[in-house]
Amino acid sequence: MIKEGYVKTETHNGITSIEFHHPQSNSLPSKMLEELAQEIHSIAHDDDTRVVVLRSKGEKTFCAGASFDELASIKNKEEGLQFFSGFANVINAMRKCSKPIIGRIHGKTVGGGVGLVAAMDYAIAVEGADIKLSELAIGIGPFVVGPAVERKIGTAAFSYLAIDATSWRNADWAKRKGLYAELHPTLEGMDESVSRLSNTLSHSSLDAIAELKKIFWKGTEHWDTLLLERAAISGKLVLGEFTKTAIQKFKAKSLS
Amino acid sequence: MIKEGYVKTETHNGITSIEFHHPQSNSLPSKMLEELAQEIHSIAHDDDTRVVVLRSKGEKTFCAGASFDELASIKNKEEGLQFFSGFANVINAMRKCSKPIIGRIHGKTVGGGVGLVAAMDYAIAVEGADIKLSELAIGIGPFVVGPAVERKIGTAAFSYLAIDATSWRNADWAKRKGLYAELHPTLEGMDESVSRLSNTLSHSSLDAIAELKKIFWKGTEHWDTLLLERAAISGKLVLGEFTKTAIQKFKAKSLS
Amino acid sequence: MIKEGYVKTETHNGITSIEFHHPQSNSLPSKMLEELAQEIHSIAHDDDTRVVVLRSKGEKTFCAGASFDELASIKNKEEGLQFFSGFANVINAMRKCSKPIIGRIHGKTVGGGVGLVAAMDYAIAVEGADIKLSELAIGIGPFVVGPAVERKIGTAAFSYLAIDATSWRNADWAKRKGLYAELHPTLEGMDESVSRLSNTLSHSSLDAIAELKKIFWKGTEHWDTLLLERAAISGKLVLGEFTKTAIQKFKAKSLS
Numbered sequence: 167m168i169k170e171g172y173v174k175t176e177t178h179n180g181i182t183s184i185e186f187h188h189p190q191s192n193s194l195p196s197k198m199l200e201e202l203a204q205e206i207h208s209i210a211h212d213d214d215t216r217v218v219v220l221r222s223k224g225e226k227t228f229c230a231g232a233s234f235d236e237l238a239s240i241k242n243k244e245e246g247l248q249f250f251s252g253f254a255n256v257i258n259a260m261r262k263c264s265k266p267i268i269g270r271i272h273g274k275t276v277g278g279g280v281g282l283v284a285a286m287d288y289a290i291a292v293e294g295a296d297i298k299l300s301e302l303a304i305g306i307g308p309f310v311v312g313p314a315v316e317r318k319i320g321t322a323a324f325s326y327l328a329i330d331a332t333s334w335r336n337a338d339w340a341k342r343k344g345l346y347a348e349l350h351p352t353l354e355g356m357d358e359s360v361s362r363l364s365n366t367l368s369h370s371s372l373d374a375i376a377e378l379k380k381i382f383w384k385g386t387e388h389w390d391t392l393l394l395e396r397a398a399i400s401g402k403l404v405l406g407e408f409t410k411t412a413i414q415k416f417k418a419k420s421l422s
Numbered sequence: 423m424i425k426e427g428y429v430k431t432e433t434h435n436g437i438t439s440i441e442f443h444h445p446q447s448n449s450l451p452s453k454m455l456e457e458l459a460q461e462i463h464s465i466a467h468d469d470d471t472r473v474v475v476l477r478s479k480g481e482k483t484f485c486a487g488a489s490f491d492e493l494a495s496i497k498n499k500e501e502g503l504q505f506f507s508g509f510a511n512v513i514n515a516m517r518k519c520s521k522p523i524i525g526r527i528h529g530k531t532v533g534g535g536v537g538l539v540a541a542m543d544y545a546i547a548v549e550g551a552d553i554k555l556s557e558l559a560i561g562i563g564p565f566v567v568g569p570a571v572e573r574k575i576g577t578a579a580f581s582y583l584a585i586d587a588t589s590w591r592n593a594d595w596a597k598r599k600g601l602y603a604e605l606h607p608t609l610e611g612m613d614e615s616v617s618r619l620s621n622t623l624s625h626s627s628l629d630a631i632a633e634l635k636k637i638f639w640k641g642t643e644h645w646d647t648l649l650l651e652r653a654a655i656s657g658k659l660v661l662g663e664f665t666k667t668a669i670q671k672f673k674a675k676s677l678s
Numbered sequence: 679m680i681k682e683g684y685v686k687t688e689t690h691n692g693i694t695s696i697e698f699h700h701p702q703s704n705s706l707p708s709k710m711l712e713e714l715a716q717e718i719h720s721i722a723h724d725d726d727t728r729v730v731v732l733r734s735k736g737e738k739t740f741c742a743g744a745s746f747d748e749l750a751s752i753k754n755k756e757e758g759l760q761f762f763s764g765f766a767n768v769i770n771a772m773r774k775c776s777k778p779i780i781g782r783i784h785g786k787t788v789g790g791g792v793g794l795v796a797a798m799d800y801a802i803a804v805e806g807a808d809i810k811l812s813e814l815a816i817g818i819g820p821f822v823v824g825p826a827v828e829r830k831i832g833t834a835a836f837s838y839l840a841i842d843a844t845s846w847r848n849a850d851w852a853k854r855k856g857l858y859a860e861l862h863p864t865l866e867g868m869d870e871s872v873s874r875l876s877n878t879l880s881h882s883s884l885d886a887i888a889e890l891k892k893i894f895w896k897g898t899e900h901w902d903t904l905l906l907e908r909a910a911i912s913g914k915l916v917l918g919e920f921t922k923t924a925i926q927k928f929k930a931k932s933l934s
Contacts, residue, residue: 266841288838288841318833320832342854344835344855345834363841363842370815370843371915371921373918374813374818374920377821377911
């Protein structure tokens with residue numbers, strides 16, 4: 167159903183890999199976000215899956231966030247809420263999944279993508295996997311992904327990212343603040359670590375892991391409603407003059 | 423009204439600078455704290471202000487905390503509560519201000535001053551801007567500023583500062599713990615960054631920023647009462663024998 | 679009453695040292711945990727004690743966690759709950775103690791031992807004092823010590839330790855995440871710092887310290903019940919097939 171991007175799921179020896187790709191720097195349109203949320207829901211109840219590895223395809227960017235084309239086409243509050251609920255649904259699926267979710271972060275991540283990374287249980291990254299919360303630059307904010315990012319890196323680091331919306335924070339910063347569990351100098355090092363940990367977890371006690379996931383995410387039970395409230399904030403802001411002007415500027419730039 | 427110190431406010435192109443100075447190492451008597459709180463309240467409703475830069479004058483010290491002379495003159499619980507409410511009121515004004523508050527931290531900060539820095543949304547510091555919570559050394563504690571400091575650097579780092587009251591933590595420690603958003607090797611680097619960010623924010627969406635400030639400070643709604651309860655703890659402890667003796671020792675030392 | 683290990687308490691000049699030792703790498707059987715909890719309770723009401731230093735004897739290991747022999751002998755849920763309540767009672771005694779608890783961490787720490795360190799108010803460690811939460815490797819999890827560890831190092835770092843149960847995190851990681859307040863290159867440096875801080879605190883205001891301890895541990899009032907609920911989770915998991923098999927493998931290994 168998705169024309170240009172895909173979400174691909176494969177299971178081997180208890181390890182399920184979910185891979186996504188979109189030609190526009192792995193930005194995520196609503197359809198792909200729906201598919202991601204759906205896959206994670208299914209996996210939670212799949213007896214063949216003991217651990218999940220979330221990854222993306224492509225050279226430099228792990229995830230560029232929400233689809234800019236879709237964002238530019240939002241015409242009213244309902245469409246705004248609908249659009250920004252996309253990341254909310256994926257994050258909620260991840261936090262409720264009883265299986266551990268390992269991330270393989272091979273490149274830069276922006277906006278909503280940082281929320282995906284924050285919702286992973288254990289993100290393994292490579293040097294160069296820098297991050298940015300650029301929402302404020304177009305008159306919105308990281309409202310939907312905020313709770314997930316803040317839970318991982320704390321209120322201070324989250325607010326620095328959100329306020330300084332035009333600057334990249336490098337991968338080492340992201341690791342020191344706790345967004346990444348590990349940071350490797352090479353892709354090979356990262357892949358060895360993803361392999362080692364997913365293999366170990368696939369041989370661990372499912373019951374113990376399910377109890378661990380409960381305590382890791384204890385206190386986030388209200389996110390089902392909170393993240394939708396947050397989506398409504400973004401959905402309203404995106405209709406303002408500031409965002410319209412910012413989008414026109416960006417489009418003019420990319421056409422010139 | 424203030425004899426020796428001043429609080430000075432200037433607005434240019436949407437950027438409001440609040441500068442304070444006191445000849446005793448930028449320590450803050452009650453009058454100056456009142457004036458600071460008042461200025462921040464006014465700015466929150468000033469249409470010409472889109473972003474605030476909080477700074478102090480002088481060479482080596484950003485802020486030495488509460489005025490020692492005033493502290494030494496407290497005679498009863500009411501005066502104690504009144505005195506320690508000074509920083510509470512400034513911190514509450516900062517957290518409720520809908521405009522982002524950038525800090526320019528050009529030197530050392532002690533006690534209540536660390537609370538001011540913690541209540542900024544984005545503090546930019548220079549090497550040498552070391553910090554200390556020295557309250558315990560005179561028989562009190564960082565009770566009023568505690569919630570702001572703990573929110574920024576976490577329970578662990580806050581307790582280490584409070585317990586080890588006679589040691590400085592250097593600026594790099596303060597940055598790694600999250601008190602500073604940025605740390606620069608030179609004053610020029612710090613000032614360029616303050617300039618860049620305040621300029622960017624002055625051109626950002628006011629609505630988006632106001633929503634961001636709400637989520638940054640979500641969960642602190644009870645601080646209006648909490649910080650006054652904390653002021654009462656300090657106001658009671660300061661009347662004890664331990665503090666009286668400590669103050670006499672300090673005074674004897676500074677006279678000899 | 680304890681055959682192989684001991685808990686020894688000594689008070690000099692307001693400083694009470696609690697030292698424990700067990701020949702099996704300072705692992706802690708129930709009896710020693712009871713004695714530790716009892717000592718901390720007594721000290722809280724001892725007028726001669728103004729500050730506590732918690733330390734262990736032996737070369738390389740500060741604490742290897744729960745006694746493996748005892749764990750292997752658990753036959754039902756009641757015994758499981760009883761066993762895992764050991765660390766819960768020590769942690770609850772530490773958080774309710776009105777005197778500051780300094781830790782001297784001279785070597786590696788595993789499992790429940792990491793919970794002890796997390797419940798200290800100020801842990802001073804030496805290079806090589808690496809940590810591991812190995813519970814998942816035997817089909818259980820760091821449920822009882824979780825709240826104490828998470829409070830100190832945050833949700834992210836806690837979950838990385840719990841998920842990656844077979845890997846050591848080095849002492850520098852533990853310091854950067856906030857588990858250790860200080861990390862020294864040498865035993866001498868560590869001991870000088872323990873000495874300096876305990877001496878300073880023994881001359882500080884008891885009233886101010888008691889108020890500080892209250893605010894440090896504010897919000898943990900429910901741990902009396904929470905930690906026992908957590909003990910019940912471990913106590914149930916430990917009866918499962920996964921743990922039985924894991925224990926047999928470990929025993930076979932140590933006999934070969």
